[in-house]
Amino acid sequence: MKFLHTADWHLGRIFHQLHLTEEQSFVLDQIVEIAAKEEVDAVVVAGDLYDRAVPPPEAVALLDRTWQRIIEELSVPIITIPGNHDSATRIGYGSHLLEKAGLHIVANFDRALRPIPVGGVDFFALPFAEPAEVRAWSGDPKVRDHDTAMIRCIERMRENFTPDRPRVLVAHAFVAGARTESDSERPLSVGGAGTVPVDTFDDFHYTALGHLHAAQSVSDRCLYSGSPMKYSFSEAKHQKSVTIVEVEDSGSVSTFQIPIAARRDVRNVEGKLAELVAAAPVDPKRDDYLRVVLTDEGALLNAIGRLREVYPNVLQLERRFLTSGSNKQASQVAQRQQATETELFASFFGEVLESDPSLAETSLFQETLEELRRFESEKEAASQ
Amino acid sequence: MKFLHTADWHLGRIFHQLHLTEEQSFVLDQIVEIAAKEEVDAVVVAGDLYDRAVPPPEAVALLDRTWQRIIEELSVPIITIPGNHDSATRIGYGSHLLEKAGLHIVANFDRALRPIPVGGVDFFALPFAEPAEVRAWSGDPKVRDHDTAMIRCIERMRENFTPDRPRVLVAHAFVAGARTESDSERPLSVGGAGTVPVDTFDDFHYTALGHLHAAQSVSDRCLYSGSPMKYSFSEAKHQKSVTIVEVEDSGSVSTFQIPIAARRDVRNVEGKLAELVAAAPVDPKRDDYLRVVLTDEGALLNAIGRLREVYPNVLQLERRFLTSGSNKQASQVAQRQQATETELFASFFGEVLESDPSLAETSLFQETLEELRRFESEKEAASQ
Numbered sequence: 001m002k003f004l005h006t007a008d009w010h011l012g013r014i015f016h017q018l019h020l021t022e023e024q025s026f027v028l029d030q031i032v033e034i035a036a037k038e039e040v041d042a043v044v045v046a047g048d049l050y051d052r053a054v055p056p057p058e059a060v061a062l063l064d065r066t067w068q069r070i071i072e073e074l075s076v077p078i079i080t081i082p083g084n085h086d087s088a089t090r091i092g093y094g095s096h097l098l099e100k101a102g103l104h105i106v107a108n109f110d111r112a113l114r115p116i117p118v119g120g121v122d123f124f125a126l127p128f129a130e131p132a133e134v135r136a137w138s139g140d141p142k143v144r145d146h147d148t149a150m151i152r153c154i155e156r157m158r159e160n161f162t163p164d165r166p167r168v169l170v171a172h173a174f175v176a177g178a179r180t181e182s183d184s185e186r187p188l189s190v191g192g193a194g195t196v197p198v199d200t201f202d203d204f205h206y207t208a209l210g211h212l213h214a215a216q217s218v219s220d221r222c223l224y225s226g227s228p229m230k231y232s233f234s235e236a237k238h239q240k241s242v243t244i245v246e247v248e249d250s251g252s253v254s255t256f257q258i259p260i261a262a263r264r265d266v267r268n269v270e271g272k273l274a275e276l277v278a279a280a281p282v283d284p285k286r287d288d289y290l291r292v293v294l295t296d297e298g299a300l301l302n303a304i305g306r307l308r309e310v311y312p313n314v315l316q317l318e319r320r321f322l323t324s325g326s327n328k329q330a331s332q333v334a335q336r337q338q339a340t341e342t343e344l345f346a347s348f349f350g351e352v353l354e355s356d357p358s359l360a361e362t363s364l365f366q367e368t369l370e371e372l373r374r375f376e377s378e379k380e381a382a383s384q
Numbered sequence: 385m386k387f388l389h390t391a392d393w394h395l396g397r398i399f400h401q402l403h404l405t406e407e408q409s410f411v412l413d414q415i416v417e418i419a420a421k422e423e424v425d426a427v428v429v430a431g432d433l434y435d436r437a438v439p440p441p442e443a444v445a446l447l448d449r450t451w452q453r454i455i456e457e458l459s460v461p462i463i464t465i466p467g468n469h470d471s472a473t474r475i476g477y478g479s480h481l482l483e484k485a486g487l488h489i490v491a492n493f494d495r496a497l498r499p500i501p502v503g504g505v506d507f508f509a510l511p512f513a514e515p516a517e518v519r520a521w522s523g524d525p526k527v528r529d530h531d532t533a534m535i536r537c538i539e540r541m542r543e544n545f546t547p548d549r550p551r552v553l554v555a556h557a558f559v560a561g562a563r564t565e566s567d568s569e570r571p572l573s574v575g576g577a578g579t580v581p582v583d584t585f586d587d588f589h590y591t592a593l594g595h596l597h598a599a600q601s602v603s604d605r606c607l608y609s610g611s612p613m614k615y616s617f618s619e620a621k622h623q624k625s626v627t628i629v630e631v632e633d634s635g636s637v638s639t640f641q642i643p644i645a646a647r648r649d650v651r652n653v654e655g656k657l658a659e660l661v662a663a664a665p666v667d668p669k670r671d672d673y674l675r676v677v678l679t680d681e682g683a684l685l686n687a688i689g690r691l692r693e694v695y696p697n698v699l700q701l702e703r704r705f706l707t708s709g710s711n712k713q714a715s716q717v718a719q720r721q722q723a724t725e726t727e728l729f730a731s732f733f734g735e736v737l738e739s740d741p742s743l744a745e746t747s748l749f750q751e752t753l754e755e756l757r758r759f760e761s762e763k764e765a766a767s768q
Contacts, residue, residue, distance in 0.1 A: 054438055057473035064477050071481060089441035093448050094478045094487075097455060101481040 001119035004035050005243040005255075007046035007172070007210030008227035010085065010184075012059030014051075015231065015289070016315035021058045026263040027228045028066045031242055034258050036074050038244055041119040043070050046210030046225065047083025047128050047172030049091060053377065067103055077102035079116055081127045083172040083210055084188055088127050106170075109137045113156050121166045121247050124157050124204075126150075128172040128188075130374060146173060146194045154203060161203070166251040169204040172211050175218045182213045182238075184231035198222050205251040214238050221253050230266035233291040233316065264288050264313065270320070272296050273303055280310035291316040341369055385503035388419050389627040389639075391430035391556070391594030392611035394469065394568075396443030398435075399615065399673070400699035405442045410647040411612045412450045415626055418642050420458050422628055425503040427454050430594030430609065431467025431512050431556030433475060437761065451487055461486035463500055465511045467556040467594055468572055472511050490554075493521045497540050505550045505631050508541050508588070510534075512556040512572075514758060530557060530578045538587060545587070550635040553588040556595050559602045566597045566622075568615035582606055589635040598622050605637050614650035617675040617700065648672050648697065654704070656680050657687055664694035675700040725753055 009028070013020050035043050050059055070076050080103075082091040092107030104116050106125035115122035134149035135141065138156070143149050150173060161167065174188050176195040188194040188211065198218045201207040207222040213235055215226030225243040230236060241257040265285060269276065270293040280286050292307055292314050294300065300319075307314045339347070345365050349357045357365070393412070397404050419427050434443055454460050464487075466475040476491030483489075488500050490509035499506035518533035519525065522540070527533050534557060545551065558572050560579040572578040572595065582602050585591040591606040597619055599610030609627040614620060625641040649669060653660065654677040664670050676691055676698050678684065684703075691698045723731070729749050733741045741749070 057471060060477050061473050064480075067478070068480050087441060089445050093444050094451070094482055096448075096452050097482055097485040097487055098478055101484045103478075103481055 001121045001166075001247045002038065002040050003042040003044055003118070003121075003168075003245050003247075004031070004038065004040045005044045005046065005208040005223070005225045005245050006031055006228055007208070007225050008048045008083070008185075008213055008231075009045065009063075010048055010051040010227065010231055011063055012051045012055035013231060018289075018315070019056070019058070020229075021062060023229060023263045024059075025062055027240075027260055028062065030260050031228060032066065032069045032074070034242060034244075035070060035076055038258070040076060040244070042123070043076055043078045044123070044168075044170050044208045045078065045080040046170050046208050047081045048085045048210055048227075049080065049082070050086050052085060053087035053090065071102050075102075077104065077116075077118055079104045079106070079118075079123050079125050079170055081106050081125045081170055081172060081210075084128045084186060086128070088129070109134070109153065109156075112153065113160055115157075115160055115162075115167075120249060121168055122162060123168045123170060124160075125170040126153055126157075126172075130370070132370075132374070146188060147196050147200070150196045150200050154200065158203065166205045166247045166249070166253075167203065168245075168247065169201060169207045171201075171207060171209060173209060174211055175201075175209060175222065177218050178212055178216060178224065182232050183234040184213055184227075185211060205247060206245055206253045206255075208243075208245070215241055215243065215257060217255075223255060228260045229262055233266060233268055236266050236268045236291075267291070268293065269311075270295060273300055273306065277306060277310055283311075286311050287313055290314045291318070293318045293320050295320045342366060385505045385550075385631045386422065386424050387426040387428055387502070387505075387552075387629050387631075388415070388422065388424045389428045389430065389592040389607070389609045389629050390415055390612055391592070391609050392432045392467070392569075392597055392615075393429065393447075394432055394435040394611065394615055395447055396435045396439035397568075397615060402673075402699070403440075403442070404613075405446060407613060407647045408443075409446055411624075411644055412446065414644050415612060416450065416453045416458070418626060418628075419454060419460055422642070424460060424628065426507070427460055427462045428507070428552075428554050428592045429462065429464040430554050430592050431465050432469045432594055432611075433464065433466070434470050436469060437471035437474065455486050459486075461488060461500075461502055463488045463490070463502075463507050463509050463554055465490050465509045465554055465556060465594075468512045468570060470512070472513070493518070493537065493540075496537065497544055499541075499544055499546075499551075504633060505552055506546060507552045507554060508544075509554040510537055510541075510556075514754070516754075516758070530572060531580050531584070534580045534584050538584065542587065550589045550631045550633065550637075551587065552629075552631065553585060553591045555585075555591060555593060557593065558595055559585075559593060559606060561602050562596055562600060562608065566616050567618040568597055568611075569595060589631060590629055590637045590639075592627075592629070599625050599627065599641060601639075607639060612644045613646055617650060617652055620650050620652045620675075651675070652677065653695075654679060657684055657690065661690055661694055667695075670695050671697055674698045675702070677702045677704050679704045726750060 011024055049063060067078060070078055082088040088107045091105060095105040095107055098105060106112050107127050112126045115124055131143050131145055131149045134152055135143040138152045140152055143152055173196045174194050176197050201222050205221060209224045212224045213227040213231060215224055217223045223243055226240060228240055230238060240260045242260060243255050243257055246254050265288040267288050268291045273294050273296050290311055290313060294303060304317050342362060346357055395408055433447060451462060454462055466472040472491045475489060479489035479491055490496050491511050496510045499508055515527050515529055515533045518536055519527040522536045524536055527536055557580045558578050560581050585606050589605060593608045596608045597611040597615060599608060601607045607627055610624060612624055614622060614624060624644045626644060627639050627641055630638050649672040651672050652675045657678050657680050674695055674697060678687060688701050726746060730741055
């Protein structure tokens with residue numbers, strides 16, 4: 001049995017004020033073609049279908065068209081879940097009726113407990129959820145973090161395990177041991193917690209993960225496919241791909257990556273203004289999305305205008321002496337930009353009260369902040 | 385062949401700052417029960433499923449649950465279209481795949497041309513569209529109003545007519561000859577145009593209309609089912625209902641209404657404050673949604689507070705001497721509130737230029753305003 005594993009499509013994403021619908025359409029078409037060529041038995045999308053709870057209509061239309069192509073042109077079933085960027089309620093619309101057509105959108109816990117059998121393999125799909133939601137659903141007051149929430153869900157799934165049948169889990173999570181995040185993922189929880197140990201997934205022969213945008217294996221049977229395109233300049237060096245997974249009846253699993261090409265690449269370019277402008281005419285990829293770091297010293301007149309004349313898609317411009325340098329203030333700013341909310345809280349607390357916050361105070365802060373975020377995202381969704 | 389005709393559900397509507405989800409759920413459950421009891425062969429919903437392009441998640445969940453009940457519990461197919469309150473793109477999500485399950489959401493013109501056969505009757509369903517969209521789709525530059533747009537669509541449908549087979553059209557339109565609108569419908573076009581003559585529908589044995597909230601027949605085979613609940617105080621005297629339509633093989637049609645009860649009624653109440661407060665304890669329906677018109681003269685202290693102590697859901701409070709009376713300014717205000725945008729334009733034009741606007745000037749105003757509205761609603765949808 002063979003399936004295609006992808007994740008983090010982020011349809012509707014706006015990148016430096018640009019709508020990416022055409023780039024995303026270009027990428028999703030490749031995924032459909034790969035699924036056809038590899039003759040897979042299923043396509044798995046591990047969350048973050050959309051970039052936000054209420055995506056723009058073009059994103060809705062693109063997702064609809066992609067589902068239709070996979071199901072109708074290829075006759076291949078789809079297994080998918082909402083990620084932390086999606087609204088489970090909105091993603092779940094129609095899901096019950098769509099299952100008949102082979103589109104398995106698992107958007108609630110009760111559905112998550114029942115396996116989806118495809119080609120001799122049982123797929124379990126777990127929608128992304130805040131610990132508080134799992135707490136309410138499971139009735140277990142001890143569920144306070146992503147780790148315990150995941151354990152609780154998998155425990156309940158276990159009742160529907162069939163011995164000697166290969167099992168695949170589809171989940172959207174930050175698994176401990178994975179490499180650092182990119183700039184384009186939204187943290188799953190405040191203060192850097194929220195990781196789930198990799199042995200939580202020991203019951204599964206393969207775990208198809210979403211959330212981190214760099215393709216990577218956390219263990220030999222617990223993989224991130226990564227996003228199919230670059231969503232931040234910190235991903236410039238990624239090789240974007242989808243993962244093809246082959247599952248033997250014995251449960252042994254092998255995987256390989258198939259690269260995905262971008263319509264326009266996302267690149268970092270560094271150099272002196274005059275040199276960069278001079279190099280443009282021979283650059284065959286000068287309409288890539290660029291972050292340019294200028295190494296000139298001294299004043300530069302209309303640098304962005306001069307660059308855009310030759311590189312039309314310069315999205316970000318920096319001067320090296322402004323971002324590096326030994327200037328204390330700049331380095332403090334940079335430190336602060338990298339600090340988590342909890343670190344900022346501790347630093348503020350220390351400045352005001354001249355002592356570190358206690359564990360209870362830190363927890364209280366984190367809970368309040370999580371509640372606030374949840375409230376904000378609900379309010380945002382409700383007002384739309 | 386027998387079907388249930390309803391329309392204008394307006395899920396997600398906010399009525400005087402109140403979310404109506406529970407009232408709407410109460411009403412939709414009755415519709416499902418009626419469909420079951422009457423053993424209908426189809427349920428038709430003629431547009432305005434939602435109250436706005438981006439409905440709140442509760443509305444999405446309620447619609448999903450209702451579709452599921454009708455299709456899975458009753459095994460009855462659904463035929464529906466977006467209305468002028470809906471976003472066709474959003475409503476159309478999944479529609480192709482959902483047809484397999486018997487949920488026919490017709491959200492684009494090409495699909496609209498193909499009939500949906502149910503029990504020997506051909507259903508044609510036409511999504512609501514601005515004339516500009518029909519103009520672009522049909523390539524006919526002469527399509528400039530709703531009338532011509534409807535004619536052009538029906539002409540194209542005609543190619544798929546089967547002689548001697550009864551035909552039903554599902555549409556969302558303002559048909560000339562229908563009674564005046566309520567306060568809760570959004571005008572289809574600026575300046576009072578936008579009506580479609582009733583003989584446009586002569587080709588159909590029945591036309592199931594949506595848009596006007598009062599149930600009414602424009603002809604004996606062209607009916608508005610009306611909304612299933614009251615969405616404004618101007619609808620207080622409506623008897624809300626669904627329409628059951630029976631179509632004989634010969635094409636002859638008979639209809640009857642089945643009333644829908646509200647969880648809380650929408651009522652206008654008039655009288656002196658003290659009398660109304662005194663009457664409350666014996667009013668079994670004192671938690672209805674009320675618009676209260678007080679007939680007292682002189683100052684009243686905290687009238688809304690005193691009323692809400694006994695009538696918890698007073699949503700609107702008026703003083704009769706403020707709204708009636710022969711006061712010229714008040715009557716001018718009332719006139720202005722009833723005037724169409726085009727009348728307001730003409731009045732403003734007259735005041736400034738001391739002459740009436742020409743026909744060309746009026747048309748230009750109307751086109752500009754329509755364009756603006758379209759732009760605004762697209763911007764609204766895109767930003768959400």
